[in-house]
Amino acid sequence: MSANSQFTTAVHALCWIELAARQGESPITSERIAESLASHPVLVRRVLAPLREAGLVAVGRGPGSGWRLGRSAERITLREVYTALAPGGPFALHAHDPKPDCPVGHGIRPALTEVFADLEAVMARELARHTIAGLLDHLLRTYPVG
Amino acid sequence: MSANSQFTTAVHALCWIELAARQGESPITSERIAESLASHPVLVRRVLAPLREAGLVAVGRGPGSGWRLGRSAERITLREVYTALAPGGPFALHAHDPKPDCPVGHGIRPALTEVFADLEAVMARELARHTIAGLLDHLLRTYPVG
DNA sequence: GAATGTGTAACTCTTTCAGTTGCACACCAT
DNA sequence: ATGGTGTGCAACTGAAAGAGTTACACATTC
Numbered sequence: 001m002s003a004n005s006q007f008t009t010a011v012h013a014l015c016w017i018e019l020a021a022r023q024g025e026s027p028i029t030s031e032r033i034a035e036s037l038a039s040h041p042v043l044v045r046r047v048l049a050p051l052r053e054a055g056l057v058a059v060g061r062g063p064g065s066g067w068r069l070g071r072s073a074e075r076i077t078l079r080e081v082y083t084a085l086a087p088g089g090p091f092a093l094h095a096h097d098p099k100p101d102c103p104v105g106h107g108i109r110p111a112l113t114e115v116f117a118d119l120e121a122v123m124a125r126e127l128a129r130h131t132i133a134g135l136l137d138h139l140l141r142t143y144p145v146g
Numbered sequence: 147m148s149a150n151s152q153f154t155t156a157v158h159a160l161c162w163i164e165l166a167a168r169q170g171e172s173p174i175t176s177e178r179i180a181e182s183l184a185s186h187p188v189l190v191r192r193v194l195a196p197l198r199e200a201g202l203v204a205v206g207r208g209p210g211s212g213w214r215l216g217r218s219a220e221r222i223t224l225r226e227v228y229t230a231l232a233p234g235g236p237f238a239l240h241a242h243d244p245k246p247d248c249p250v251g252h253g254i255r256p257a258l259t260e261v262f263a264d265l266e267a268v269m270a271r272e273l274a275r276h277t278i279a280g281l282l283d284h285l286l287r288t289y290p291v292g
Numbered sequence: 293g294a295a296t297g298t299g300t301a302a303c304t305c306t307t308t309c310a311g312t313t314g315c316a317c318a319c320c321a322t
Numbered sequence: 323a324t325g326g327t328g329t330g331c332a333a334c335t336g337a338a339a340g341a342g343t344t345a346c347a348c349a350t351t352c
Contacts, residue, residue: 208350
């Protein structure tokens with residue numbers, strides 16, 4: 001396993017915030033979200049912090065306060081979640097520079113960087129097809145609890 | 147950085163094997179490949195081993211022996227390299243299971259698994275557009291040494 | 293049989309990540 | 323204003339993954 005699970009955690013949290021809102025519970029605390037994740041409130045805040053910067057969620061501070069979606073769930077795509085979290089993609093170049101006097105060693109990095117940029121682009125396009133609302137509806141319908 | 151650099155190392159090695167072959171040096175040893183990578187022969191063998199299983203490269207053992215492409219460089223795609231190396235994708239679900247009695251916690255994993263499978267598919271399609279020969283020609287032409 | 297080369301397991305070192313603790317700050321109610 | 327509730331963030335811990343390295347067994351050529 002070569003990736004972190006922040007994207008999964010973030011999507012889970014957003015779906016949960018939306019579901020809670022549909023049930024009239026909004027805003028919702030990090031504590032409540034952490035319960036569903038079987039995790040800790042600090043992790044929830046850590047993951048949600050960049051989403052707050054991106055305007056995907058809004059947060060209040062006092063008692064009875066907590067997290068709320070920054071806009072309607074129909075207009076939050078997984079692409080926005082992904083880019084808010086991952087400035088760099090899941091692809092890594094060499095751990096250290098290869099020999100620059102070798103023709104391959106000299107050109108492989110920029111060449112692969114182009115390939116990786118194309119991969120990021122098609123991934124982003126695919127992620128943009130899914131919204132939080134769509135994903136939540138899908139999982140509630142396709143994988144009902146019980 | 148959330149990914150390993152094995153894919154980069156493998157593509158680098160394959161390009162180098164092909165370039166050496168074009169220059170009449172074939173097969174080529176792990177030692178020679180490791181030089182260009184500024185790495186170690188053992189790492190080269192570790193990365194190339196699964197490619198050998200997939201038939202992308204062939205290897206001999208005695209003196210004057212080493213690595214050779216398993217088929218022509220025009221017919222080895224980056225997709226094959228990727229799938230030979232990464233049985234699991236770069237996307238991770240939760241570190242541990244979420245609460246199954248929560249509707250979101252119950253359905254989020256299978257739902258996101260579907261999304262990740264779609265992402266793998268579009269990535270594979272994009273990677274299939276590139277071959278070792280094409281990549282090598284491109285980097286030699288676009289990024290000439292000196 | 294000696295030299296060359298791969299195969300692989302085991303180890304170290306570093307980095308990264310999830311998990312955790314602690315404390316400062318903000319907000320609301322009384 | 324005061325105490326309870328909640329987020330913000332820095333720092334620490336423990337576990338896991340990965341690159342790099344060593345060592346040794348095995349295969350092939352001469």
